[in-house]
Amino acid sequence: MLSLRALNRATLDRQLLLDRSAATPHEVVAHLVGMQAQEPFSPYFGLWSRVRDFDPRMLGDLLVDRKVVRAPLHRATIHLVTADDHGVLEPVLRPMVERRFRSSPFKVAAPYLDRIAPLVREWVAEQPRTKAELTRLLGAEFPDVDAESLAVAACQLLSMIQVPPRAVWGASGRASWTTAEHWLGVPRGDKADHAGLVLRYLAAFGPATVADVRAWSGLGGLKDVVEGLDLRRLVDEDGRELVDLPDAVLPDADVPAPVRFLPEFDNVLLGHDDRRRIISDEDYRRGVVVGGRRTVLVDGFVHGTWRTTRTGLDVEIFRPLTRAQRVDVETEGAALLAFAGVAGEVVIT
Incomplete structure (x- = not known):
């Protein structure tokens, strides 16, 4: 049986949060099967907590060089993935994105998709376009339809990506879109490898239940996929069956977990x-996750939230810290300020 603490340590290990990795940022993004990126700069802080000697220019260069891209994928939200993985993940997740769109307030656009697709592809091939620009262009072509709905449909359903300088450290840019095919120079993929996705998920998030995989990806119908794989079967404290890779490492429950500062919507908070x-049920009810608050892990679990200010780093702690834990939070917080280029002090309340 896996205790909650043992499950925590296994997850932290897979997420590279027990010890910073010597892998490259590109390799880490691939290992994590993408990183939540609806907040443009959150992956920089997520990588800083996972990669040794991480320099934000490393990720900025990957975006500019088209080695990584930002696109609507898992749960139809913006994720940062490697260019190669976009072609692997998008075909698997496409039906989910389409299903969510067709049940959304923008479903009014569904009957027009075949008509708007060639127009939008032509416009974004000329130059990347913002949703506002697409709304204006589509409104001129379809004056009797809600043009904003058409623009949202195009960005969600035509395998589109957001292009730099959006989300490049030290730069700024509007959310402008073009097709992945145009940006990456490869045709849209059609091979959907559900089994491969489950195996990669377990490598980064396991051990896990089928419901965990579903929550992370947004996909249904995974029970049969999981049952068809050669996986290790485990049981947690509540008697639920967990599956895992046969040769995956399970750290001891007593392995120390260092303080880590995580960005809003970090993978580890949304992966199960x-x-x-x-995160405890009590802390989840604080609205930490759904509210997109930046979190601090102490002894492996969410213990508070943080934000940078003009005077430094404010850390709100949910329960008392030991003296050693307080020193660790202050030390890691000071390192975070240095990374972010923010002068000031760490204030814990």
Whole structure:
């Protein structure tokens, strides 16, 4: 049986949060099967907590060089993935994105998709376009339809990506879109490898239940996929069956977990249906996750939130710290300020 603490340590290990990795940022993004990126700069802080000697220019260069891209993927939200992985993940996740769109307030656009697709592809091949620009262009072509709905449909359903300088450290840019095919120079993929996705998920998030995989990806119908794989079967404290890779390492529950500062919507907070392995029910009800607050891990679990200010780093702690834990939070917080280029002090309340 896996205790909650053992499950926590296994997850932190897979997420590279027990010890910073010597892998490159590109390799880490691939290992994590993408990083939540609806907040443009959150992956920089997520990588800083996972990669040794991480320099934000490393990720900025990957975006500019088209080695990584930002696109609507898992759960139809913006994720940062490697260019190669976009062609692997998009075909698997496409039906989910389409299903969510067709049940959304923008479903009014569905009957027009075949008509708008060639127009939008032509416009964004000329130059990347913002949703506002697409709304204006589509409104001129379809004056009797809600043009904003058409623009949202195009960005969600035509395998589109957001292009730099959006989300490049030290730069600024509007959310401008073009097709992945145009940006990456490869045709849209059609091979959907559900089994491969499950195996990669377990490598980065396991051990896990089928419901966990579903919550992370937004996909249904995964039970049969999981049952068809050669996986290790485990049981947690509640008697639920967990699956895992046969040769995956399970760290001891007593392995020390260092303080880590995580960005809003970090992968480890959104990667499971049952999030108690990383955040207690009590702390989840504070709105930390759904509210997109930046979190601090102490002894492996969410212990508070943080934000940078003009005077430094403010850390709100949910329960008392030991003297040693307080020193660790202050030390890691000072390192975070240095990374972010913010002068000031760490204030813990």
